[in-house]
Amino acid sequence: MKRFIYLAVLAALVIAGVVALWRNAPGPAAVSSGKLRVTASFYPMYYFASMVGGPYADVTDITPAGAEPHDYEPTPQDIVRIETSDILVLNGNLLEPWGDRVAAELVGTPVRVIVAGQGLADEKLTENGASVTDPHIWLDPVLAKQEVQRIADGFVAADPAHGAAYQANAKMVENALDTLDRKFQAGLNSCARTDFVTSHAAFGYLASQYGLNQIAITGVSPDQEPSTQALAALTQLVKQNNIRYIFFERLISPKLADTLAQETGAQTLVLDPIEGLTASDLAQGKDYVTQMEMNLQNLRLALSCR
Numbered sequence: 001m002k003r004f005i006y007l008a009v010l011a012a013l014v015i016a017g018v019v020a021l022w023r024n025a026p027g028p029a030a031v032s033s034g035k036l037r038v039t040a041s042f043y044p045m046y047y048f049a050s051m052v053g054g055p056y057a058d059v060t061d062i063t064p065a066g067a068e069p070h071d072y073e074p075t076p077q078d079i080v081r082i083e084t085s086d087i088l089v090l091n092g093n094l095l096e097p098w099g100d101r102v103a104a105e106l107v108g109t110p111v112r113v114i115v116a117g118q119g120l121a122d123e124k125l126t127e128n129g130a131s132v133t134d135p136h137i138w139l140d141p142v143l144a145k146q147e148v149q150r151i152a153d154g155f156v157a158a159d160p161a162h163g164a165a166y167q168a169n170a171k172m173v174e175n176a177l178d179t180l181d182r183k184f185q186a187g188l189n190s191c192a193r194t195d196f197v198t199s200h201a202a203f204g205y206l207a208s209q210y211g212l213n214q215i216a217i218t219g220v221s222p223d224q225e226p227s228t229q230a231l232a233a234l235t236q237l238v239k240q241n242n243i244r245y246i247f248f249e250r251l252i253s254p255k256l257a258d259t260l261a262q263e264t265g266a267q268t269l270v271l272d273p274i275e276g277l278t279a280s281d282l283a284q285g286k287d288y289v290t291q292m293e294m295n296l297q298n299l300r301l302a303l304s305c306r
């Protein structure tokens, strides 16, 4: 028994020593593979970080493919992955329910935290009587560009040797976002209606940017279900305004959108908040840009645009 305790204490000391060495590891980014090790909280941050990092970064998405980030909690393995990375990229504004907590735990460690959406979320929504900040800035290409620039600045600071490459990659993504912005402007400037009904309130910034009006069935998180009265009022609104399409999302149950469509005689159509792609989406080569383009096509159909 004594021998066992001795071994256990020895093992604990060895582990503590390894942890201490690792915690004191010098930054920035002295890594064996020579690549920046980046963890990103969910798909859009993963996509932007991967595009900016190019061949010089290994980027991991913490939220698994097909999972919904609003209620995802990192596993102990995810936390280890974050703690052993050089950079953690968050959207911020409580999109990641764990983001602020983990960022606070990383203060004083070599892990650099980039909050790509810091200072960009300026729209409020009322949920259960409380005012909450809308975190869905990546769905507005103009705000998304600023997120990309924040990510690039963080990469340059962590790994100045590849700074020119990160800035050049960021410029390419920003050009793609400019192209998307022009397509949305042109595609949505001559439409019969401006109201659209979505599952959760993810499209507020996109709506503001292009002069549209989002009517959400649930709140800022998909699990905020409406009351029976709210659903009845929504049914009436859809009928009165002759809204022909109800948007649903693929990562959450389409039950509410289906019910509303049945009650009103409307059809359902996908509007993707791009909070996560499924494994099959990724295998088919879908990405942020293809999903934004699909969203534009479906908005044009729902709003009867010319």
Ligand SMILES: [Zn+2]
Residues within 6 Å of the ligand: 070, 136, 200, 201, 202, 220, 221, 222, 273, 275
């Ligand atoms: Zn959302």
